[in-house]
Amino acid sequence: MSDPGQRLRSSLAADQAAMAQFSSSGEEFDSPIAMEALRATRVLHAANQDPFPRPGRIRVITIANQKGGVGKTTSTVNLGVALALYGLRVLVIDLDPQGNASTALGVEHSVGTPSIYDALVGDREMSEVVHPTSASPNLRCVPATIDLAGAEIELVSVVAREYRLRRAIEGYLQGLPEHERPDYVLIDCPPSLGLLTLNALVAGDEVLIPIQCEYYALEGLGQLLNNIELVRAHLNPGISVRSILLTMYDARTKLADQVADEVRNHFKDLVLPTVIPRNVRVSEAPGYGQSVVTYDPGSRGSTSYVDAAREIAERGVALTPLTDVRPGGARGAYPPPLPPRAFPDTDSATVDAGTVPAPSSEESSR
Structure with missing residues (x-):
């Protein structure tokens, strides 16, 4: 078994x-x-x-935040495993040179392993670098190796460098029978706003932002939102922030409550109702090549990620295939998206890239 x-x-x-x-x-x-x-x-x-409901179209979700340590990789892995265990087909793309998502899913990512680097910079098809995982038969992963650290420099002189990941994903989907296409493609971004993250934003239809329940996590959020708006205006008019996940919530401090309240007041329904608590099992699981959902399914971290995955899945039911929208009405800038995947409605709710509020008082313990 x-x-x-x-x-x-x-x-x-x-x-x-x-x-x-x-x-x-x-x-x-x-x-x-x-x-x-x-x-x-x-x-x-x-x-x-x-089981979780299937989305109205293939959802390509970019999980991004330029601040490190806010739970991007942890959220990508655990949401992916939860979605897969509950009956949905999931592809996780590890776009971080550290390869932590690959580690957590038990996928080999040593030097020489076919990886996302080969699909972005080399001449391999993505189908050649997709690996099965031990977490679930429904979950597959494209690992990242240390070679990806040099991709930012190598892509500088490449034509249409911002669309490399999008082309790789769409080529992969096009080569699959419809019944084998993933319901979700989750892209784990590095903690930066460089060319790799830009590729992920151009490839995705929506952005999920994990926010740590601490003050520093809010400081760089405005810059990330501004970059998303720039991508939306010039490269991918369908991209929008559709989900915000509060992570590392520590109920022992008032600051965590204040940050959570400020984020909910500012971003309203974009914030998922479920909050991910601080939980030692979440940190232990990658050491065993597992997600917390399979490592300790009874832990609070596991049940919280399952609840968050269900909320994400429920939000995807109403999505329907839409027409392709491109900057200036241009055609052929990159391969046309495949049905049922298409750009989301450009009039749909998106995040105001204005000033992000900060907590009103200093941290204090209850």
Whole structure:
């Protein structure tokens, strides 16, 4: 049995039966172990009865924030695994030279491994660099190797360098039968606003921004939003910020509440209702080549990412294929998008790239 999710579901079946037996006898489940087992059972068994809804079109989501350490890679991996375990086909593209997403998914990314570098700079098709993962049969990954660190320089002289990733993705989708195309393509960006991130913004239809619940995470957000608006105006008129995920929430401090409130007040419904708490299991999981969803499905980090993935999936149901929109009405600047993937409506809600509010007071402990 190679699927970790299936192994965990089987191992927790006995716990579920035991809890049902004790519950019928009138006993309470207020112990930490019992509650964690209950949460794990809900995470791993809900997919059998309540799978995530499929989106109205292929969703290419760029997960970006130029600040490091805010949870981009962690969110990419855990959202991808949650979507896959709950019945959706997912492709994760690791665009960070550090290769952390590849590590967390148990995908080899040493020097010489076919990777996203070969698709961006070399002459390989993306189908040649897509690898299976141990997390789920529905989840595949394009790893990143250290070679990607030099891609920024190598792409400078390349014609249409901003569209390299978009062309690679669309060529890959075009070569797949419709029933094998992913429902979600998640692009993990490096912590910068360089050419790699620019490629991800041009390739994506929407942006998900993880924001750490601390003051510093807000400082560079305005610059990121301005860059997204520039890409929208000149390179990809369909790109927009559709989701903001609050991460590393520490309930012990008032600052976390203040940052969360300020972000929700400013960005309204773009902010996902679920908040990702600080959880040691989230940090431990990559050491075992896993996501927290498969490493410890009963942890608060796991259940939070599953809830966030469900919210993202529910938002995608209403999306429908739309006409191709390009700067100046130009045609042939890059391969036409494939049905059902197309640019989102350019009139849809997007983020105001104005000043991002800051917390009103200093951090204090409760």
